[in-house]
Amino acid sequence: MLRYFFKRLMFLIPVLFGVSILIFSIVHLAPGDPAEVMLGPAATQEDIANLREQLGLTKPLYVQYGIFLGNALKGDLGRSIKSNAPVMEEIMERFPATLTLALLGMTFAIVIGLPLGIIAALKQNTWVDALCSFLALVGFSIPNFWIALMLMLLLSIYIPILPSSGFDSWKNLIMPTIVLGIQTMAVIARMTRSSMLEVIRQDYVRTAKAKGISDRLVLTRHILSNVMIPVVTIAGLYFGHQLGGVVITETVFSIPGLGRLIVDAIRAQDYPVVQGGVLFFALCVGIVNLLVDLLYAVLDPRIKAQYRAAK
């Protein structure tokens, strides 16, 4: 198991290496450069040339990439062009907000989505099922910036109980959590419902029921443990999706997170921050995927057995 974990961890290295080449080329081959953005329309060619020189942008691209990679391996992602602060420091300052949001959003999605799916499946084809499915559909189809604005209008202006932006207290987190989690919630609810319906009809469930095991025990031991595998897969996939979606949520609620950092950096063509930020995101997604794979083993004895056999 541990060996498998390390083997998978090693796989992350070529992935990150690939991402670094990709993001480096995209950022540097895109038109324009940070010196022009910083100096604005009044800049003279000499000013631009001087700033480029200072920023190390006059060296050939492969040299710049070599320097970037060499420093990145030492954990140094360079300094932001815009603020001159170390990129690692900026990322670390912003990451907690994003991670908190993503975790809360996921918790919200699971805590609401899972029961919704279970209830819908158990009450299949009744009005309860219809209501749950309707909620899931609404949650999935409404754009989240619109939900954000409506929530703000409702909870900050009409019934002023929550602050509409910032990141000062737990109150700031309620609306962003809902906005970020609602789509995943809908997907989880639908996924749970359909795989529940599949499992309910299995022979072993019928057998368990025939043996006289209580409904609750059948549900938790026989049904849910089998439903969890696809649900965990979806949740894992959507965690990466949420890290991306965090950009909108962070912008609307002006939360100082990683998503906004990268978007702002792209606008300013702040190369080091874009490169560092994207690399960091890739690392996060890679780790989450790894954790999901490990979770399978915990949930499914068959997969665990495979790991053992692979030894």
Next chain:
Amino acid sequence: MKKFRLIALALLAVAALALPAAAAELRIAQVADISSLDPHKVSDIYSANVIRQIYSNLVQVDEHMEIVPDLAESWENPDNLTWIFHLRKGVTFHNGDPLTAAAVKFSLERIKDPATASPGATHLREVASVEAIDEHTLKIVTKRPFAPMLMSLTRYETSIVSERAVKEAGADYGSKAAVGTGPFKFMSWSRGDKVTLEKFDGYFRGPASLDTVVYRGIPEDATRLVELESGGVELIPGNFPYQDFVTIEESGKFLTYQTPAMSTLYMGLNTEIKPFDNKLVRRAMNYAVDKQAIVDAIYFGFGAPARGPLSPVIWGFDPKREPAYPYNPEKARELLKEAGFPDGFDMTIFSDNRTERRSAAELIQAYLSEVDIRAQVELMEWSALLSTSAKGIGGAFMLGWTGTGDADGGMTPVYHTANIGSSNRFRYSIPALDALLEKGAATLDQTERRKIYAEAQQLAVDECPLVFMISQELLGASSKKVQGFKLYPNMISPLYGVTVAK
């Protein structure tokens, strides 16, 4: 029961005494968080606004963009190359260091040093030397007679920083330390979120009435508005969404602010390509576009058709000017016929992706089609638009110009032949205009200067290497608790003198 009430009252009284008076705090919503508080390293307006509260300059502008004393009490020109500044005595930095001529010299030389790579270096490009004559007298010598010198020294990029603080903080200056002589001192910065300032008791004009100031970066228009309405912030200084201004004004619940902006929006033409080399064609295009209609459509009426190359709040603007080329499609068609294009021609308008610019380009496209000019709109990345247009773009381009606040900064970069290849994006040389602009920069007599620039503005309008578009307007709003706030045309409004009712 009565006894209980008495005790309760007594307790309340004690509590009231024990609590300090509520601090006067002003929370401000800007569009973005600051990037740094090192005035010599930044070029964005949101950082500039905070920098303005922390630092002082040798001279400043008031809300009418007139030059007023700041750290320099007075100044004189012994000859037309030399500027002598007499500094205020008893001024100290937030770290206790005294303000001396040597400190000013350090700041100005730091800006000029190529190693600093300061975006503001361009404002001091005419400075040959800076010299501290004594503790409170500073001498600046320029390379040529340079009248816009004072305006350059009012810029936030030429703020005076503490030498000791810069050296102590090293690369962290601007993010972990920022020390000036202004009314507020830097307290903390939570990156991407907000920066907090506190009043500096030793400010040379006396302490400010606000105790703390918080600048927050809120990128969404709607969120900024909700924050103002729900009391999360008290002030939105500029960047108020045009579409919501009237609603807010009519609600009567807020104070609103409105001022002409320093910036103008125009559509530049690369005069090196056909048919923009033809003055008649350029004039026809100017007549073909209904600028007022575009102001109404994009800026909800906030703004005005441009009256020439300069905004009315720029020093040197000729107040006798009328809107350049009022809408007249018949005249446009006549001119096109005269120029040899009775059936119009094809062209491309380049713009970046900002909604306002893009919409303006699309409306221009529609107006041009009325006179049979078939224009295509093509979008580009902002920095790509800047560099491509500097090198000569394949058509017309949407751009704004803010300048320095002085007619020289408003015209020389854009029109002077020497700037072809960089900021003269029309790539058009008008020798007579070059001569006027040079004479304007070299004339220290302000009345004489105004006359020169009036002539220059008319010449630029006659030659029109661009389609004159719109003088923009700045909008702001605040809670009624805020008193004494003035919205400055350069969008950098000082908070000294502002009060917040408790």
